[in-house]
Amino acid sequence: MKIGFLQTRPVFGETGKNVEGAIKGLSRLEADLMVLPELFNSGYQFRDKAEARGLAEEIGEDIDRGPTVKRLIEAAGDLNMFIAAGLPERDGKKIYNSAVLVGPNGVSGHYRKAHLFAGEKKIFNKGDMPFTVQKIGKVRVGLMICFDWLFPEVTRTLALKGADIILHPSNLVLPNCPDSMPVRSLENRVFAVTANRVGTEERIAGESLTFIGKSQITGPTGRILHRAPRGRAASCVLEIDPRAARDKHITPANHVLKDRRTDLYEN
Amino acid sequence: MKIGFLQTRPVFGETGKNVEGAIKGLSRLEADLMVLPELFNSGYQFRDKAEARGLAEEIGEDIDRGPTVKRLIEAAGDLNMFIAAGLPERDGKKIYNSAVLVGPNGVSGHYRKAHLFAGEKKIFNKGDMPFTVQKIGKVRVGLMICFDWLFPEVTRTLALKGADIILHPSNLVLPNCPDSMPVRSLENRVFAVTANRVGTEERIAGESLTFIGKSQITGPTGRILHRAPRGRAASCVLEIDPRAARDKHITPANHVLKDRRTDLYEN
Numbered sequence: 001m002k003i004g005f006l007q008t009r010p011v012f013g014e015t016g017k018n019v020e021g022a023i024k025g026l027s028r029l030e031a032d033l034m035v036l037p038e039l040f041n042s043g044y045q046f047r048d049k050a051e052a053r054g055l056a057e058e059i060g061e062d063i064d065r066g067p068t069v070k071r072l073i074e075a076a077g078d079l080n081m082f083i084a085a086g087l088p089e090r091d092g093k094k095i096y097n098s099a100v101l102v103g104p105n106g107v108s109g110h111y112r113k114a115h116l117f118a119g120e121k122k123i124f125n126k127g128d129m130p131f132t133v134q135k136i137g138k139v140r141v142g143l144m145i146c147f148d149w150l151f152p153e154v155t156r157t158l159a160l161k162g163a164d165i166i167l168h169p170s171n172l173v174l175p176n177c178p179d180s181m182p183v184r185s186l187e188n189r190v191f192a193v194t195a196n197r198v199g200t201e202e203r204i205a206g207e208s209l210t211f212i213g214k215s216q217i218t219g220p221t222g223r224i225l226h227r228a229p230r231g232r233a234a235s236c237v238l239e240i241d242p243r244a245a246r247d248k249h250i251t252p253a254n255h256v257l258k259d260r261r262t263d264l265y266e267n
Numbered sequence: 268m269k270i271g272f273l274q275t276r277p278v279f280g281e282t283g284k285n286v287e288g289a290i291k292g293l294s295r296l297e298a299d300l301m302v303l304p305e306l307f308n309s310g311y312q313f314r315d316k317a318e319a320r321g322l323a324e325e326i327g328e329d330i331d332r333g334p335t336v337k338r339l340i341e342a343a344g345d346l347n348m349f350i351a352a353g354l355p356e357r358d359g360k361k362i363y364n365s366a367v368l369v370g371p372n373g374v375s376g377h378y379r380k381a382h383l384f385a386g387e388k389k390i391f392n393k394g395d396m397p398f399t400v401q402k403i404g405k406v407r408v409g410l411m412i413c414f415d416w417l418f419p420e421v422t423r424t425l426a427l428k429g430a431d432i433i434l435h436p437s438n439l440v441l442p443n444c445p446d447s448m449p450v451r452s453l454e455n456r457v458f459a460v461t462a463n464r465v466g467t468e469e470r471i472a473g474e475s476l477t478f479i480g481k482s483q484i485t486g487p488t489g490r491i492l493h494r495a496p497r498g499r500a501a502s503c504v505l506e507i508d509p510r511a512a513r514d515k516h517i518t519p520a521n522h523v524l525k526d527r528r529t530d531l532y533e534n
Contacts, residue, residue, distance in 0.1 A: 152419035
């Protein structure tokens with residue numbers, strides 16, 4: 001299976017251009033599954049809820065679906081690939097920092113960011129959907145978004161639900177995540193694809209955000225299989241064997257999920 | 268507060284010498300709290316349960332207490348320090364891979380390894396004690412042993428119970444732990460002291476184990492504050508401010524414990 005990421009440089013508010021730019025990038029690659037950054041179509045730094053609402057789209061049902069998801073589904077059909085991507089979602093009065101997994105037949109996964117980072121708490125509603133696992137053929141994938149990485153419960157929950165590959169659209173500004181994802185992969189023996197963006201946004205006075213790039217793919221033994229550079233757009237496609245994530249043994253006698261002592265853990 | 272570790276080279280079965288050697292090492296240091304390796308008095312590679320039973324000691328109550336713990340308490344009084352150390356424990360018919368925290372007034376913490384590594388499953392009973400937190404003055408410390416590190420639930424449980432410093436006696440043979448402990452510290456904003464041993468044991472045909480050293484202290488921001496070398500005995504004492512572990516904010520708006528979405532996690 002060929003999986004990868006696109007590390008993009010979105011321009012705030014230029015939704016149409018950002019979407020077309022990403023699809024152009026995808027069209028140059030041969031892959032079965034690609035991950036795009038968090039909020040890949042809109043950019044990150046919303047001044048207020050109203051601005052986010054204006055750039056947000058409905059994901060829910062076909063008839064109301066916004067242009068970004070419709071276009072991603074079309075591209076998934078044209079390119080015969082699955083695409084995971086983050087975007088601002090509007091659902092009635094609520095706005096979420098969401099991600100979708102789309103394939104040629106439509107939306108197969110939908111997730112709303114559970115752990116909002118810093119100023120996002122002023123813009124978005126907290127995610128209210130369970131962490132779920134979707135099948136792509138025989139392979140099981142699970143979505144999480146950016147700051148979710150800090151909470152080991154997220155990747156653990158996805159692994160317990162059977163995820164072989166964690167799809168991780170991100171807008172990272174802190175340096176910790178790329179160095180920590182090998183641990184998330186190792187402790188759950190899963191693949192993880194973190195797709196980050198690059199560029200700087202200075203839309204709020206005194207809050208200049210530079211996104212660090214360093215998108216990466218980690219494997220079930222905790223190895224970094226590929227890491228993109230800082231500071232510039234990039235892409236990566238790797239051939240992996242997702243079955244490697246089905247062997248949860250770190251030694252012949254130790255299974256990273258079955259060895260858990262849930263009788264002793266505090267939740 | 269001055270905390271540290273002793274990275275020792277125990278000789279299998281030479282319990283008395285290993286204990287006195289460690290105490291000699293401690294007596295050269297000025298510290299409030301020191302961590303010794305897992306099974307620091309006995310060595311690691313037991314051929315069978317009978318051999319482990321012969322080297323195991325009771326920890327339980329004063330009257331039955333074995334010589335290692337008695338001697339550690341005596342040393343804690345002489346040196347005016349707290350000492351965390353791992354040792355094989357006998358309790359009736361059961362044998363545990365245990366750790367104690369002792370101070371001048373006796374045993375203040377006792378833990379039995381919950382996650383047994385590889386061949387340990389043939390020797391020891393699974394730990395049956397909760398993860399608990401002990402107070403040293405105003406500072407709260409929690410014990411875990413070696414392979415427990417792989418399971419994020421352990422440090423999380425200790426942090427939820429209020430631990431400021433994780434005391435982590437270890438006998439590491441795999442390279443992953445020292446590189447992963449920064450993540451354990453970061454995700455819980457705690458200090459962690461991993462005390463590993465060095466040396467090679469070849470007591471079981473075809474199972475040569477080399478312990479990697481690299482004992483280390485990590486801080487609440489995920490930084491490695493000190494790492495010992497591979498391959499040789501070493502020690503470290505650092506002055507830390509344990510109050511740094513009380514601030515669980517990774518940003519002003521994000522608290523690593525209160526931001527948890529237990530409504531969405533699978534246990």
